Amino acid sequence: MHRTHRFVTNYRKCLLGGLLTLSILLMSGSTAQAYDYLEHSFLGDRACLDAQTRLAARIEAGDASYETMTRYLALGLVCPERWERRYCEDGYKQAEAGLNRLSGPPAESEEIAATFGDFVALPDHLSRYGPVRGLPRLGRFGLAFNTWKWLTADDGDAGGVIGAVAHKACQDSEMVPWRRVEADIEVTLNRFDKHGLEAVPGNLLSPLTHAPVPTGPSDPSAIYSFINPHYLDLVLRNHDHFGKYSFGAWLGFHSAAVSTARYTCEDLIDFSVDQLEDLADDMPEYSAIDWGGLSETIRAQRGCDMMRESVHKRLLEWQRRADPKLVAPVQSMLAALLADDAPQNAAPRRALLDGVSAATTSLVLEGVGLHFLQDGLAAGHMRTIRAKGQLEVVRYEHNSDNKNGVVALLQTRSGEYPFLAYGDTYMLGPQLLPSFVDCNWNELAHGTPSPRLVTNCLLQHQRGLLIATSSASLVDWALDGTLYEAPNAQPSGHRSSAGAARDDNCANPDALINFVCRTLPARATVTPGLETNSSEAISMRMQHGSIPVPPPPFAYQSLMIDIGLEATGDASQLGVHVNLLEELDSRANWLVSHSIGARTTLGDSNFNQISLDYAYSFHWRWAARFSIDARNSVFTGIKHLNVDPTFFAGLAPGVGMTLLPEGWTKLPLEMSLSYRLPLNFFSSDGGFFADDIIGGHWIIFGLGLAYM
Structure with a gap:
């Protein structure tokens, strides 16, 4: 009875320690401000509408190529079908596209529709975007597979980690003045179309002319750490989201998107047998196929037949559901x-569906690229030095610049355009003025505007700039890359500080190509003084880029000291172990580890021993740095050291939990709490399966140093 009481008391202490550890994790997570999903999603979808509108005018005028028209249809599948409603309402995204069909209205069905904006927002949460043949950096299990899983499925939510993350985006969006944001974008785009991009007057860039910018919705980073444990891994390895690296990442994805859209579905498809079986689940004609029994060539053909059939279905739905103004041109x-299946109809229909299928796959890459293009126009990403291992400093600088703004220099092929950039969580904040204002920079520069009016106009300008640049990238993709074959450089490359070029390098009778040339950044957007050489001629030709190297697989090594207590309190244990952990799946939700070490047990003579052990463990990440563990270990050693030394060996199953505070504290600590049940299968004095097979019930607390 006395031993039972001690066990219960010790167990309570261990449980209390575990709960305290988890509380620390939760409180720490809530302080980690993250990059905002809703802003990227809305900006991506709104840019999609602008690109569709511009391309529709070109198609109606009869100036569009067949390839541009197929890419326009692909935009119809991924862009929101209508814009009558607010983007978010009642805590749910209202925008719907043809990627997945909901079983009812969002608030009633409690489901999330995937749209192009999710492609743009997800690079903060995913690091794999494939598979696409010939692009190994995209990974095998990524966003392209998810996209086709949505397209081939029946009605339903986006689902999985993606659906869970997207669902949280609109949770605190009631503060967003959606109609004011839309008005700001519309009026700014109209000014850009009439007069070209605008330079903010220098006297309005002074911080003395500004009012504090209101905070908009921000990502629930602590919750993200639970619904997507891979999230913090990417925050620690997001170097490609900052400065010139974000510009290079956009160039790489944009180049890949333009290139892949030129190929056929069979050229691009790279799904495994298991993935094809998953895609065929809701398509009876294809679910009965023995995919593993097909040759690689036939498997690609049948897989693309399935994809083309799903595109056929979604396009007919889009024709019925979408804004008639967007449907009419095609x-x-x-x-x-x-049309019927006569030979003269079947071949053109197959070619059309094949072009849309390839374009849909390439839009995944274009959407991902826009994330990096938008990051490059956010204040906190321009001059923050993203040094590995300095997350606290990076977060401090990032958040400070986002809030207070920085003077930025947008350089396009038509000139230099200074503006004041704010950053993440400030693009969709509450309105500063009671009524809408169409900002006229010339009048503001020569008047005495209030700080709130100036800040309102700076936000209006940046909102329009983000939409214009994102739309220009999409239009360039649809036009097959208008600047890749441009002249390599212009001899008269000097730009004036007022924002206009001495010679109009973008003069082109084609208004849409002119829009792309004038609007797309030609260099990384930086703060003045950090540009490499502003007097150097800007090349008119857009250079092909490379997809950035994805983050390495999640892994860490640790050196841990174990302190164990036998449940009856008759013995204690001290151990030291080296742990090697690595991811088991592409999103590191499941992990495996190898551990080798030594233990010594002191106390009652029955427990007195020294042993060596090796453990193989499975870990399920409940949160970014918190895992539930199951392990089995083999051990061998010597016991009864002070009486009659005896050799023994056996197995020790165990369960536990592990906490890695890395990312929230400067100390790279690892802490664990576990239960271990050693089973002695052999001893030199009793042989196999002796009477004392159970070697105690051990509660073990571990503390160590972990390095990723």
Whole structure:
């Protein structure tokens, strides 16, 4: 009875320690401000609408190529079908596209529709975007597979980690003045179309002319750490989201998107047998196929047949559901989808569906690229030095610049355009003025505007700039890359500080190509003084880029000291172990580890021993740095040291939990709490399976240093 009481008392202490550890994790997570999902998602979808509107005018005028029209149809599948409603309402995203079909209205079905904006927002949460043949950096299990899983499925939510993350984006969006944001974007885009990009007058860039900018919705980083444990891994390895590296990442993804759209589905498909079986689940004609029994060539053909059939279905839905103004320019192409199966109809229909299928895959890459383009226009990403291992300093600088703003220099092929950039969590904040204002920079520069008016206009300008640049990238993709074959450089490359070039390098009778040339950044957007050489001629030609190297697989090594207590309190244990952990799946939700070490037990003579052990463990990450563990170990050693030394060996199953505060504290600590049940299968004095097979019930607390 006395031993039982001691066990219960010790168990309570261990449980209390575990709960305290978890509380520390939760409180620490809540302080880690993250990059905002809702801003990227909204900006991506709104840019999608602008690109569709511009391309629709080109198609109606009869100036669009067949390839541009197929890419326009692909935009129809991924862009929001209508914009009558607010982007978020009642805690749910209202925008719906043809990627997945909800079983009812968002608030009623409690489901999330995936849209192009999610492609743009997800690089903060995912690091794999494939598979696409010939692009190994995208990974095997990524966003392209998720996209086709949505397209081939019946009605339902986006689902999985992606659906859970996207669902949280609109949770605190009631503060967003959606109509004011839309008005700001519309009026700024109209000014850009009439007069070109605008330079903010120098006297309005002074911090003395500004009012504090209101905070908008921000990501629930602590919650993200639970619904997507991989999230913090990417925050620690997000170097490609900052400065010139974000510009290079956009160039790489944009180049890959333009290139992949030129190929056929069979050229791009790279799904495994298991993935094809998953895609075929809701398509009876294909679910019965023995995918593993097909040759690689036939498997690709049948897989693309399945993808083309799903595109056929979604396009007909888009024709019925989408804004008629967006559908009208391609009605003749959509009519081909309703024609009979006569040979003269089947071949053109197959070619159309194949072009849309390839373009849809390439839009995944274009959307991912826009994330980095938008990051490059956010204040906290311009001059923050993203040094590995200095997350606290990076977060401090990032958040400070986002809030207070920095003077930035946007350089395009038509000139230099200074503006004041704010950053993440400030693009969708509450309105500063009671009524809408169409900002006129010339009048503001020569008047005495209030600080709130100036800040309102700076936000209006930046909102329009983000949409314009993102739209220009999409239009360039749809036009097959208008600047890749431009002249390499212009001899008269000097730009004036007023924002206009001495010679109009973008003069082109084609208004849409002119828009792309004038609007797309030609260099990374930086703060003045950090540009490499502003007097150097800017090349008119856009250079092809490379997809950035993805973060390495999640892994860490640790050296841990174990302190164990036998449940009856008759013995204590001290151990030291080296642990090697690595990810088991592409998002590191499941992990495995190898551990080798030594233990010594002191106390009652029955427990007195020295042993060596090796453990193989499975870890399920409940949160970014908190895992539930199950392990089995083999051990061998010598016991009864002070009586009659005896050799023994056995197995020790165990369960526990591990906490890694790394990312929230400067100390790279690892802490664990576990239960271990050693089973002595052999001893030199009793042989196999002796009477004392159970070597105690051990509660073990571990503390060590972990390095990733």
